[in-house]
Amino acid sequence: MQGIRGLMVVVALAGAMLPLTGCNKRLIDERNALYTQNTELQDELNRCRAAMDSAEGDRGNLMNQISSLQNQLAVERSKPPVVQRVEVPTPVVTPVVQARTGFDNIAGIETETGNGTITVRVPGDVLFSSGKTTLKSQAQSTLDKIASVIRRDYGSKTIRVEGYTDTDPIRKSKWADNLDLSLARAASVHRYLQKKGINGRQLEAVGLGEWHPRSSKAKSRRVEIVVVLND
Structure with missing residues (x-):
């Protein structure tokens, strides 16, 4: 139990x-x-x-x-600035050579080219006495050389003869004013060039009076014979 x-x-x-x-x-x-x-x-x-x-x-x-x-x-x-020297080449200057026109070796004149023309600038005092339109005898030698170049090199080009005067008014001569005088002088040069064999159809005579003066009165009295290249 x-x-x-x-x-x-x-x-x-x-x-x-x-x-x-x-x-x-x-x-x-x-x-x-x-x-x-x-x-x-x-x-x-x-x-x-x-x-x-x-x-x-x-x-x-x-x-x-x-x-x-x-x-x-x-x-x-903190360092000082470094300055580097740079050699700058000297520019080469090429002289400007003006194209020869044939009138370059004629003494006593200036030539200028541009705008399709050649301008032969002859001082008025070389060509004429004061107030006169008859060419001086010594001027004829210069015009003979100019005529020779025109016949040789520019026989088919228009030749414009431009007369200029200074600003002095006409007082004693027979010309009415400077415009009248400048035209008569341009006509004298025109006739002489024609006499030297330049075709009259090439030639033009223009009187521009006192309205295109240069730096002095002496330079303002001039005749410019302009060869028009772009006929």
């Missing part, structure tokens, strides 16, 4: 122990899960610390580079 009771006590204790065993297993599982989670968090924390250390190292390197560059800049700024 006593044996049966003892057996019943053992069975009762075993039955009571069953719930305790299940509870312990759950606690152990929770503990293990927490341990695993703690380990993972610790690993993550270690990785974050390593990344922070690396970033701090990079920041330190950058700060060192900035400091080094600032020091180099300060050194360069």
Whole structure:
């Protein structure tokens, strides 16, 4: 009988122990899960610390580079400026060569080219006495040379003879005014050139009076023989 009771006590204790065993297993599982989670968090924390250390190292390197560059800049700024001598080549000046016209070697005249013409400028005092329209004897030599060039080089071109005067008004001569005098002088040169073999159809005589003065009265008194190239 006593044996049966003892057996019943053992069975009762075993039955009571069953719930305790299940509870312990759950606690152990929770503990293990927490341990695993703690380990993972610790690993993550270690990785974050390593990344922070690396970033701090990079920041330190950058700060060192900035400091080094600032020091180099300060050194360069403290140096005196370097002046480099540059050799500038001397420009080559090419002389302007005026095209030869054929009138170039005639003494006592000026020649000018442009706008399709050649202008042969003969001083009026070389050609005429004051207030006169008769050619001086020494003027004929100059006109002979001009006529020779025209016949040789410009036989088919229009030759315009232009007379000019200074601004002094006409007082004692027979001419009505400076325009009248300039035209008469141009006509005298026109006739002389025609006499020297220039075709009269080439020649034109124009009086322009006092309206185109030059730098002085002496230079204003002139006859210009204009070769018109662009006929």
